[in-house]
Amino acid sequence: MPDFLGVWLPLWICTWIAAVVQYVSHRNHGFVTVITFLVAEFGALVIWAFYGMVLYPRYFTPFRQLPTPPGRTLRYGNRKQFFPEYAWDDVRNAAETVPNNGLMRFYDALSKEALVVTKTEAIKEMLTLKPDDFGHPKNVQYLMHRLTGSRFSFLSPHGHKAFRKHLRPAFTVAHIRSIMPTIWGRSDHMTRLIRRELQANPDPHHTVDIRDYLRRTMWDIFGLIVLGHDFQTLDKPAAGTRDKLVGILGRMNGRLVQWANFIMTYVDVRPLLKVLSPLLMKSPTGKALEQIRNSVTQAVGRKETEFRADTAKRGSNEQREGEGEGSGRDITHISLKSGVFPSEELIDNAMLFLTAGPNSTAAAVEWAIYEMCRRPEIQARLRDEINECLDPAQLNGTSGLSGAALLRNLQSLPYLSAVCNEVIRYYPFVPLSPRVAERDTSLLGVPIPRGATLLTPVEVFNRSKELWGHDAEEFNPDRWMGVGRETNGGAANAYAFMSFGAGPGTCIGKDYARAMMACLVAALVREFEIEVVNLETAGRLLPAPFKKSLEGMQVRLRTLHHS
Numbered sequence: 001m002p003d004f005l006g007v008w009l010p011l012w013i014c015t016w017i018a019a020v021v022q023y024v025s026h027r028n029h030g031f032v033t034v035i036t037f038l039v040a041e042f043g044a045l046v047i048w049a050f051y052g053m054v055l056y057p058r059y060f061t062p063f064r065q066l067p068t069p070p071g072r073t074l075r076y077g078n079r080k081q082f083f084p085e086y087a088w089d090d091v092r093n094a095a096e097t098v099p100n101n102g103l104m105r106f107y108d109a110l111s112k113e114a115l116v117v118t119k120t121e122a123i124k125e126m127l128t129l130k131p132d133d134f135g136h137p138k139n140v141q142y143l144m145h146r147l148t149g150s151r152f153s154f155l156s157p158h159g160h161k162a163f164r165k166h167l168r169p170a171f172t173v174a175h176i177r178s179i180m181p182t183i184w185g186r187s188d189h190m191t192r193l194i195r196r197e198l199q200a201n202p203d204p205h206h207t208v209d210i211r212d213y214l215r216r217t218m219w220d221i222f223g224l225i226v227l228g229h230d231f232q233t234l235d236k237p238a239a240g241t242r243d244k245l246v247g248i249l250g251r252m253n254g255r256l257v258q259w260a261n262f263i264m265t266y267v268d269v270r271p272l273l274k275v276l277s278p279l280l281m282k283s284p285t286g287k288a289l290e291q292i293r294n295s296v297t298q299a300v301g302r303k304e305t306e307f308r309a310d311t312a313k314r315g316s317n318e319q320r321e322g323e324g325e326g327s328g329r330d331i332t333h334i335s336l337k338s339g340v341f342p343s344e345e346l347i348d349n350a351m352l353f354l355t356a357g358p359n360s361t362a363a364a365v366e367w368a369i370y371e372m373c374r375r376p377e378i379q380a381r382l383r384d385e386i387n388e389c390l391d392p393a394q395l396n397g398t399s400g401l402s403g404a405a406l407l408r409n410l411q412s413l414p415y416l417s418a419v420c421n422e423v424i425r426y427y428p429f430v431p432l433s434p435r436v437a438e439r440d441t442s443l444l445g446v447p448i449p450r451g452a453t454l455l456t457p458v459e460v461f462n463r464s465k466e467l468w469g470h471d472a473e474e475f476n477p478d479r480w481m482g483v484g485r486e487t488n489g490g491a492a493n494a495y496a497f498m499s500f501g502a503g504p505g506t507c508i509g510k511d512y513a514r515a516m517m518a519c520l521v522a523a524l525v526r527e528f529e530i531e532v533v534n535l536e537t538a539g540r541l542l543p544a545p546f547k548k549s550l551e552g553m554q555v556r557l558r559t560l561h562h563s
């Protein structure tokens with residue numbers, strides 16, 4: 001079905017023309033003109049609705065031959081209600097119950113049409129073989145730009161290749177190893193602050209807001225690894241911009257995003273956003289985002305000055321030892337070294353990492369805590385492994401352990417890696433990933449016209465019995481244990497694990513995410529016995545496009561050892 005504005009705007013213009021003609025030909029009948037205008041407007045709306053909801057899905061859609069879930073209603077489409085809390089649930093149900101060959105039709109409320117991609121062959125073709133044919137929805141790009149002030153190059157096909165190519169050195173395993181002491185240091189610092197809170201509140205029923213600690217730790221880690229800048233959100237919790245940094249993504253995940261997302265499904269909101277953006281930027285969220293961008297701009301400015309001074313000192317042609325891959329330097333420094341990113345892009349990229357990384361990784365650690373408390377035997381087994389295999393002196397930094405050795409040590413803990421991988425499989429942060437056909441193309445031999453919307457129900461792949469075996473619906477870290485299973489969890493198909501996306505647009509930060517998760521989970525588990533107080537309700541999800549607990553985990557912690 002065409003966008004509302006796509007059909008509505010021409011009709012709306014026609015009604016204006018009709019009204020003006022009416023007015024000019026009957027100068028004395030202003031009232032008649034108004035009535036004519038209103039009737040014509042209403043008529044245009046009815047025509048749009050009738051065409052879009054009744055005629056188009058039945059007679060005009062190019063996807064008539066594809067299966068569609070039964071029981072479509074005009075108002076809700078294939079959904080059960082107008083504003084579903086979890087937009088991915090109905091899509092997943094449909095994909096799992098309606099027989100199809102890899103593609104099916106799905107109608108959102110008001111009969112907005114999308115194609116659901118249900119088989120790995122179709123995912124492979126869309127994301128790996130034809131990535132340039134399928135882009136991100138324009139509305140998302142525009143909203144991100146308006147809100148963050150950043151043009152995220154990964155969202156536009158032409159900027160994407162350069163972005164990946166020149167940032168590669170900052171995302172290699174060698175580089176991540178070199179920054180492990182930073183990640184571990186902050187994770188350890190978090191546990192020290194929690195211990196301090198527990199000492200100040202000796203009541204055994206005292207609960208700790210672990211979400212807040214995780215967010216702050218994430219921001220500090222990201223500040224350091226992206227900008228070489230310490231936001232100090234852990235040490236100075238409520239400090240102006242820093243506090244906003246921490247709170248902002250929590251707010252963005254709420255109903256506002258869900259509504260915006262819903263409306264954007266139907267309407268090209270770009271003209272509206274243009275008009276509204278000054279107002280949006282005056283809202284608390286807008287102001288906080290502006291402050292974040294200002295902080296990032298200043299940090300990038302400082303880095304550029306330092307870099308230029310350093311280059312001048314060493315001589316521009318001299319080979320700089322110990323920099324780039326594996327240097328322990330921050331991502332912005334490595335980007336500067338590539339020499340291809342103008343200042344504005346450096347800022348945009350830093351904003352991208354700060355938007356994409358902390359929230360998703362913190363959510364994954366929260367789910368790990370949830371599962372470790374739902375099944376305490378997982379927690380106990382993890383603790384045993386950590387205590388057995390990691391020397392406390394090494395972790396406390398007293399043995400001069402290098403980052404590489406630290407990462408190797410953490411990665412050599414099979415159960416820790418298994419728990420982290422299983423959490424990411426079971427709780428994909430983006431459960432429904434949309435794409436839009438950038439040009440006329442095809443998928444599994446089905447012609448796809450430019451502008452068609454395609455949905456990847458990530459959970460359908462992540463929890464498919466066909467791909468993962470009979471226990472696919474269970475949270476079971478053991479599937480990642482054993483020779484050959486550490487990297488694929490026993491799923492033979494490369495597209496079975498879709499939490500990080502696939503193809504050239506796959507999550508560039510996935511190894512960072514795993515390293516951070518391992519550090520944070522290990523730091524918490526070796527230090528505390530963890531109990532989630534709100535276990536009954538903590539699994540309820542935030543109504544948002546992201547898979548995140550609504551309440552977060554309220555935890556009771558018992559300190560296990562003191563260093």
Ligand code: HEM
Nearest residue numbers: 154356357360361364429499500501505507508509512513
């Ligand atoms: C558990 C944590 C994470 C999850 C589940 C996750 C998930 C994803 C997914 C699904 C995509 C692909 C979106 C698409 O289809 O286009 C993506 C892209 C991206 N992620 Fe992550 N991510 C995580 C952590 C991180 C971290 C830690 C960073 C930064 C260090 C990061 C940076 C990015 C960037 C820059 C992109 C865009 C990549 C591109 O298109 O070239 N992510 N992420």
